[in-house]
Amino acid sequence: MTSSTRAGWLIPTALIALTLVPMAGGAVRLADLAGGEVTPDNARFFAAPLPVVAHILSAVLYCVVGALQFAPRFRGRRPGTHRVLGRLLVPAGLAMGLTGLWMTLFYAWPEGDGDLLAAFRLVFGSAMVASIVLGFAAIRRRDFARHRAWMIRGYAIAQGAGTQALVTLSWVLLVGPAEGMTRTLLLGAGWAINVAVAEWIIRGRPTRPTQAAAGSAKAHVGGLAS
Template identity: 65%
Template sequence: MTGAKAGWRVPAGLIALSAVPVIAGAVRLTELAGGPQVLESDARFLAAPLPVVLHIPAAVLFSVLGAVQFASGFRRRRPGWHRAAGRVLVPSGLVVALSGLWMALFYDRPEGDGDLLAGFRLVFGTAMAVSLVLGLVAIRRRDVARHRAWMTRGYAIGLGAGTQAVIQVPWAIAAGEPGGLSRTLLLGAGWVVNVAVAEWVIRGRRRATPG
């Protein structure tokens, strides 16, 4: 494998990780547009579909553009593309975070979703929005290291739905579809795993940077 191709392994993996929530989102949009019969769990979106309609396409943009930013060789060769993509990435990420917070606060909760899961969604949604804003502030101050760190954190949180889907598969195979507290803890674990990986990546960059 050439160096250029190897540099795309991480972005490809991140895009693959986001595939399940992207597909689920496309199905949900199709339902809201008058496609197949709306699932009972999605009926709560019909009265106010705008947050969902904003959330899903923004999440696709954020997932794909964010993944490409991890192709370091491409980013160095195309700094103009990196800056242009960032002007789309940050607003789309903020739409994802803020629409997610709105849904957590104002939509009726599906059966089995309790206060703990609502708390997780509020905490991580807020953390995602704050990370993206701090990343934007850092780059405006020409602080590239802080910019990369905060954007990595924001992207990791935004990609939580993909990790949640992966984490739930072994549980579903071993013990059946998770519900109640088990589902809540598995969803929380998805965000925690991503944040932990993000911090590991950030620390690795610091060790690799002289001085």
């Protein structure tokens, strides 16, 4: 593997690493549902396990596989694989976002959560779903630049849990416990940071696709249209 190839995989590797903490939390939740005891903290999940199970599985799929789409050489040299992954990621991302919205609306809130955190979850969850839908609609119109931009936005929001873990851990180490409104604002900051980075990436690069990127996008459209 050449140095340029290794550099091209730095971002996907970092994104997968960002997913590890939420993945660990999801694995613990699934293990709890499989053989744990019902407690006041998890009773809502036992009462309706399907949404949380679907949310965890779709989130892992979307965040891990979606990271591969950020490898430039992968997109340019394997347009067919990029297209196949896109077909997989759109429903996975929608399932992740919609189940997250469902849980916010219909699960009992755990102690410490409040209206503001619920509002954050509804706003960012809705924005994620809308971004994926708009990204899919854009590629159907062969609007490659808008497709790329909306898909980056949707993925950035999906990765909010990983950034939230880093932000909260940093606060705990530097300041102290994160509870109540402090915790709510830190979770909101995690989403906001990701959205800001996404916009920086989108606006900081040329919108005109390179020849390789254009070829990849055209192949992607052809697969979606078929």
